Amino acid sequence: xxxxxxxxxxxxxxxxxxxxxxxxxxxxxxxxxxxxxxxxxxxxxxxxxxxxxxxxxxxxxxxxxxxxxxxxxxxxxxxxxx
Amino acid sequence: xxxxxxxxxxxxxxxxxxxxxxxxxxxxxxxxxxxxxxxxxxxxxxxxxxxxxxxxxxxxxxxxxxxxxxxxxxxxxxxxxxxxxxxxxxxxxxxxxxxxxxxxxxxxxxxxxxxxxxxxxxxxxxxxxxxxxxxxxxxxxxxxxxxxxxxxxxxxxxxxxxxxxxxxxxxxxxxxxxxxxxxxxxxxxxxxxxxxxxxxxxxxxxxxxxxxxxxxxxxxxxxxxxxxxxxxxxxxxxxxxxxxxxxxxxxxxxxxxxxxxxxxxxxxxxxxxxxxxxxxxxxxxxxxxxxxxxxxxxxxxxxxxxxxxxxxxxxxxxxxxxxxxxxxxxxxxxxxxxxxxxxxxxxxxxxxxxxxxxxxxxxxxxxxxxxxxxxxxxxxxxxxxxxxxxxxxxxxxxxxxxxxxxxxxxxxxxxxxxxxxxxxxxxxxxxxxxxxxxxxxxxxxxxxxxxxxxxxxxxxxxxxxxxxxxxxxxxxxxxxxxxxxxxxxxxxxxxxxxxxxxxxxxxxxxxxxxxxxxxxxxxxxxxxxxxxxxxxxxxxxxxxxxxxxxxxxxxxxxxxxxxxxxxxxxxxxxxxxxxxxxxxxxxxxxxxxxx
Ligand SMILES: Cc1cc2nc3c(=O)[nH]c(=O)nc-3n(C[C@H](O)[C@H](O)[C@H](O)COP(=O)(O)OP(=O)(O)OC[C@H]3O[C@@H](n4cnc5c(N)ncnc54)[C@H](O)[C@@H]3O)c2cc1C
Numbered sequence: 312x313x314x315x316x317x318x319x320x321x322x323x324x325x326x327x328x329x330x331x332x333x334x335x336x337x338x339x340x341x342x343x344x345x346x347x348x349x350x351x352x353x354x355x356x357x358x359x360x361x362x363x364x365x366x367x368x369x370x371x372x373x374x375x376x377x378x379x380x381x382x383x384x385x386x387x388x389x390x391x392x393x
Numbered sequence: 394x395x396x397x398x399x400x401x402x403x404x405x406x407x408x409x410x411x412x413x414x415x416x417x418x419x420x421x422x423x424x425x426x427x428x429x430x431x432x433x434x435x436x437x438x439x440x441x442x443x444x445x446x447x448x449x450x451x452x453x454x455x456x457x458x459x460x461x462x463x464x465x466x467x468x469x470x471x472x473x474x475x476x477x478x479x480x481x482x483x484x485x486x487x488x489x490x491x492x493x494x495x496x497x498x499x500x501x502x503x504x505x506x507x508x509x510x511x512x513x514x515x516x517x518x519x520x521x522x523x524x525x526x527x528x529x530x531x532x533x534x535x536x537x538x539x540x541x542x543x544x545x546x547x548x549x550x551x552x553x554x555x556x557x558x559x560x561x562x563x564x565x566x567x568x569x570x571x572x573x574x575x576x577x578x579x580x581x582x583x584x585x586x587x588x589x590x591x592x593x594x595x596x597x598x599x600x601x602x603x604x605x606x607x608x609x610x611x612x613x614x615x616x617x618x619x620x621x622x623x624x625x626x627x628x629x630x631x632x633x634x635x636x637x638x639x640x641x642x643x644x645x646x647x648x649x650x651x652x653x654x655x656x657x658x659x660x661x662x663x664x665x666x667x668x669x670x671x672x673x674x675x676x677x678x679x680x681x682x683x684x685x686x687x688x689x690x691x692x693x694x695x696x697x698x699x700x701x702x703x704x705x706x707x708x709x710x711x712x713x714x715x716x717x718x719x720x721x722x723x724x725x726x727x728x729x730x731x732x733x734x735x736x737x738x739x740x741x742x743x744x745x746x747x748x749x750x751x752x753x754x755x756x757x758x759x760x761x762x763x764x765x766x767x768x769x770x771x772x773x774x775x776x777x778x779x780x781x782x783x784x785x786x787x788x789x790x791x792x793x794x795x796x797x798x799x800x801x802x803x804x805x806x807x808x809x810x811x812x813x814x815x816x817x818x819x820x821x822x823x824x825x826x827x828x829x830x831x832x833x834x835x836x837x838x839x840x841x842x843x844x845x846x847x848x849x850x851x852x853x854x855x856x857x858x859x860x861x862x863x864x865x866x867x868x869x870x871x872x873x874x875x876x877x878x879x880x881x882x883x884x885x886x887x888x889x890x891x892x893x894x895x896x897x898x899x900x901x902x903x904x905x906x907x908x909x910x911x912x913x914x915x916x917x918x919x920x921x922x923x924x925x926x927x928x929x930x931x932x933x934x935x936x937x938x939x940x941x942x943x944x945x946x947x948x949x950x951x952x953x954x955x956x957x958x959x960x961x962x963x964x965x966x967x968x969x970x971x972x973x974x975x976x977x978x979x980x981x982x983x984x985x986x987x988x
Contacts, residue, residue, distance in 0.1 A: 317896055317898070322898070325556070325899050328609055328610055330432075330436050330437060330610070332606060332642075333725070333728070335609045336728075366536060373720075373721055373725075391728070393728060
């Protein structure tokens, strides 16, 4: 991994530290599976999701809320994959 | 390794409810105030609190602080300091109304007053019947609270250092506290924050257990830093467990599930609660349910490859009812247990939820330690509030919604005391202790240069499993004894953790290794304090503390009505009396705790 990407991924990973355990667990699983194959589009989608408040993010993860934003939809699907 | 120095009047570590409330006091007084936080303030763990904040406003029915005080002391199984409890319960209304003025959107009743709902253990007329005392903002109370407090801080110019990790407390040869060392996650730059007053508000350490409802951020950093600087930790044997966390994951399954008809079963499918509580069965109180679950597991009737959980069965319930009334339970099952609870059993286990002990403080938020015959001498320049502190209002067992209140009341107190100290006592910065800075840098150097060391993730797991087994919800003499030895072995491994990744920008491996240095102090304190306390009280339940007429529920007031203090350096315990005298009213007399 080049240094720049390493830094970006490190930052994203830290931003996955949330106030709700549910979200921590979802992101932990995501990084285990997709840590190596996350492309720049994926990074962009994840960055946007991580800007949300925790309760709003959990509403999307638990399927209580849905979005029609195509960039986010794909990422949410990957995050929810069990 | 190099570092720079930055000077402030006041330094607060932690931007959850307690830290943000304290900061307002200092910034409003015009002092240059810095708040350090690992995550953005409104992502602190306080966000997870949904139930509400307790205050005897009496908006819907009669209530008063005397009743609230009684409930808190009883809930804490008489280990609470009654001066602190009176102080907190009397200040509750003011604290909540102040928050309302900061813009907190509380739910309301028709006449415009704050809506209040009942919550476990909060009663009217000295334990007679449930009372509406919890003030909430929908199911986002903690979140709304942080937003209100953060906005107020922005208005009064508090300076935030977001994504900074405090490393060590700086205490000089006279024992005075002069700030902390901290690392900027973005660059790995180390700064000595030099302050006249330092407040710790770093939250709980729930991640010390294998099964925990706490988010990953709760690693007890403040406790680790305090312990390394020679400050004892108080009452660390007392951890509140929630009976139904998803096994392995820890995610909390609300009590409402059993209310709707959910049944607990052992590996053989037996509805075991019928044996332990023939009347209440699965609806018995939290501690009875947890204890029964643990007995099943310890006697070999647990389920799963390690036989270390039991089942929660919802399969006989109407699927439509579940999807309607408990939708998130279904999703939690799918996401975190890989189980469709409409068709299969959910694996559950009593799960660590809240830390009653912490850094010892008085009701003013001053950190107090023993010196000679005086057991509560304030450490100059050092304050603590919130879950990292032990005031001690929650005693041996916290009542729900009392912790958000604790953050507001003692956060403010600590802030007020720090204001006074800076204004009247320490007009200038005392020189920084070079030896303390060097020790902190050496700890970083050790980690950066360790070769052939231990793996952080694996070591943390061993620590968590050790605590879960040896100092879990229900405690056995032989396991406690064995646990003390084991946890010290784990501590040896922690001293040699190694990280492969040496990068400087958001190096999460390094962050986690540093967090483990703090968790292990909490683990040792818990294990050693729990082994030593030979009674059952509140959340500390021992198998060998017999329930007999002299010691109802196994509680032994003659010998154990006292607070534990654990000192890291000699791994030593000392005890101090419980403050049974409130400020202005009669003591809540000792009684057997029953509901
Ligand atoms: C699922 C759940 C539900 C709950 N519900 C309720 C409820 O309804 N009512 C109630 O009263 N209580 C509830 N509680 C308990 C309550 O939420 C906590 O006790 C409380 O929020 C703790 O607040 P705090 O300010 O002490 O710490 P936190 O909110 O945990 O904040 C700690 C702060 O310290 C910072 N920090 C930590 N270490 C460092 C470091 N090394 N360097 C820099 N910064 C650091 C963090 O970044 C964070 O900003 C609940 C707890 C859980 C787990």
